[in-house]
Amino acid sequence: MAILYPLFKAALTVVTALSFLNAAVVGSHLSIYNELGAPTFRSPRNVLFAVVAGGSSHTSWVAQILNELSKRGHSITFASTGSHLRFFKPYPQMKGVSFGNETVDYRLGQHVIREPRTWDGLRSDFKLDTDVYEPIYNDMKNVISNQQFDVVISDFFCPACIDAAYAANIPTILTVLFNPVSASSESTTDRISLWLRFYKKFFYPVQLYWNLATELEKFEQQRQKCIGFVPEDNTRHSLVIINNLYGIEEARPMEPLSEMIGPIYNGAYDPLPPAIQKFLENHERVVFGAFGQHAAMTRDEAVRVLVGLLNALETGLIDGFMWVPGRSIDGNARTLFPNTVTTASGQEYRVEDLYRDHPHARLSSWAPQFAILQHPSVITFLSHGGGTSLFEVSYAGKRAVIIPFFGDQLANAVRLDRAQVAVHLDISKLDDILEALRRVIQDKDGVLQSNVKRYQALMQIRAQHAVARGADLVEEVIFATKDGILPHRQDVAKKMSFLKANNYDLYLCLAAIVMGLGWAIRFAHHSWKVYYQKITQEKKLKQN
Missing domain, CATH: 3.40.50.2000 (Glycogen Phosphorylase B;)
Structure with a gap:
């Protein structure tokens, strides 16, 4: 019996575990309506x-x-x-x-x-x-x-x-x-x-x-x-x-x-085109930039962003970048740039080459943003801070530099910078873009990536339902x-008076009580003072 008992106990444990597993599997196929009955409220509208x-x-x-x-x-x-x-x-x-x-x-x-x-x-x-x-x-x-x-x-x-x-x-x-x-x-x-x-x-x-x-x-x-x-x-x-x-x-x-x-x-995202797939596979540290459908830049702003990306490439901070610059304030993307741009090292680049076949730098009028962000070669996102873009970069678990243009983008950039999830770069300080990229990419203390992972979990959890x-x-x-x-x-609160809805009536009551007590104390003190003076005066008169 001493030998059979451990075997019996082990068998019972296995059966119990299988029962719970079976219940879990069956339960996973039961919706709340299988428990409560089919909904009766719904009819086609x-x-x-x-x-x-x-x-x-x-x-x-x-x-x-x-x-x-x-x-x-x-x-x-x-x-x-x-x-x-x-x-x-x-x-x-x-x-x-x-x-x-x-x-x-x-x-x-x-x-x-x-x-x-x-x-x-x-x-x-x-x-x-x-x-x-x-x-x-x-x-x-x-x-x-x-x-x-x-x-x-x-x-x-x-x-x-x-x-x-x-x-x-x-x-x-x-x-x-x-x-x-x-x-x-x-x-x-x-x-x-x-x-x-x-x-x-x-x-x-x-x-x-x-x-x-x-x-x-x-x-x-x-x-x-x-x-x-x-x-x-x-x-x-x-x-x-x-x-x-x-x-x-x-x-x-x-x-x-x-x-x-x-x-x-x-509901559906475009896959990576073969040319972009090849570019990403040939690089390991890529910055991807996109400023959305409505952000518009001046030529000076666009040139400073482009030069900043090229400087990051030349210094070895990154080994490639892709950027969808969007449109200019008065035209399409091609009017954003002069024929050539020059980096801090004095190297001159033809913008037309960047739109065509440069091996390490790519400008484009369109790119499948989410597919690119999910590629392991992409290490940082240069974004305008629009809500959808932030959802996508967070889901992909990538760090970001945010350059806001209007609306909620500015608030998004400020909040995520304070939360140490991204770095906010004001559009008036585009000359600092290399330093902002360096801060995000190097992430020396690991705080940015740690917070990015938290946000990745948050996005993926919330997106499920x-x-x-x-x-x-x-x-x-x-x-x-x-x-x-x-x-x-x-x-x-809309059914109440303004005072009651904000508890101001309580504060007024408290103020009235305090003032009443103060008045009562003051009155008592004054009465005592008068009485004391009267008694003192009477004593003096008797002594005389």
């Missing part, structure tokens, strides 16, 4: 998505959500300007509608935004919005009138689309790549001085109105003309779906009607809306 500008970062991730909704049985229509329809080609089951004429599409595509924003730049933004509002509104109105939609999903930066849905009394969801309140270098007050906070709170709104009142009035007149009235706040009940996450965004409380679900990546979560939110609006609002998401 009509969903409309509208977008007019912003390129893939405003479109591709939403297309992923729409594709999931289509799989759940819903009918999907997307309405967009011609240049954005290409993002829906992988989804033939969706119905596409082109709106906004070619002039509108071209003007939106060519509009350039740069930081720091000037009043003239902001006026130009308002003027563009005013000019394209009516044709977009009318086309959106026609799309809505031709089919009954249960919900409209609109890009955050399409006011005409939002207004058309509001006028038709259709629940609206807004989609955006970043929290709209984060589009500045300091998205919280944590590092802002008292005086700057005071200025932004009280003086900047006055300054804003003073400089933009005329353009704002013209825009409101255009809305009045199209809608027949000007909604006071047409998005106050709209759910906002943000393709972002804490880590890229600053950690802080969110509004009940705002949800960050990111990162959502593109992001699309499903986005589709769930759309269905929440479709099936849980009451009279055009989501009652369960209404901020309870």
Whole structure:
């Protein structure tokens, strides 16, 4: 028996382990609905998505959500300007509608935004919005009138689309790549001085109105003309779906009607072309640079970036680079450069050679960004700091130098630099690009790569169910809306007075109590003092 007992115990252990393994395997094939029963809320509905500008970062991730909704049985229509329809080609089951004429599409595509924003730049933004509002509104109105939609999903930066849905009394969801309140270098007050906070709170709104009142009035007149009235706040009940996450965004409380679900990546990525594959395989330390679809540089800026990359190549910091420079402020990429550029060593390079067959340096008008970032030869990414690019470089686990141009890019660069995930290089300091690259590539204490690995895990974890979560939110609006609002998401603070919602009434009570106690103590002290003086005086009189 002494011999059989250990054998019996071992056999029992194996059987128990196999039982748990079998339960785990079976459980992995059971969804929550196998436990609770099939969902009964869902029935086919009509969903409309509208977008007019912003390129893939405003479109591709939403297309992923729409594709999931289509799989759940819903009918999907997307309405967009011609240049954005290409993002829906992988989804033939969706119905596409082109709106906004070619002039509108071209003007939106060519509009350039740069930081720091000037009043003239902001006026130009308002003027563009005013000019394209009516044709977009009318086309959106026609799309809505031709089919009954249960919900409209609109890009955050399409006011005409939002207004058309509001006028038709259709629940609206807004989609955006970043929290709209984060589009500045300091998205919280944590590092802002008292005086700057005071200025932004009280003086900047006055300054804003003073400089933009005329353009704002013209825009409101255009809305009045199209809608027949000007909604006071047409998005106050709209759910906002943000393709972002804490880590890229600053950690802080969110509004009940705002949800960050990111990162959502593109549905499909282009593979490496043979020429790029060969280039990468022939090198071991490559910097890849890309500044997105909308970043625009001056010739001087482009030359300084190119010279910095060539200097890094000549010093042996890297053995190759690839760069997609994008466009110039007044033209395409080829107008960015002179015929030749000269490095710090005095070496002269023909720019045309860099676009063709240089063995170690490549300029290109396009490249499959994500595929390149995933190649082991790429060690650093030179980026503009757009949200999608940061998602991709983080997923690939690569370090980055960020040169922001506008919008959320500046905030992204500042935050990731402070988190020691990337290095922020201001566009006014492009002469320091070699030093920034050296700092990132050498990473002497290993802090950058350690943090990059954390972010890689964060991105990969969050990406697993992001699309499903986005589709769930759309269905929440479709099936849980009451009279055009989501009652369960209404901020309870809005039902309270300003004082109660911020606990100011408690502070006022405390102040009243303290003041009352202070007055009582002062009164008691004064009374005692008078009494003491009276007693003292009486004693003196008796002594006399």
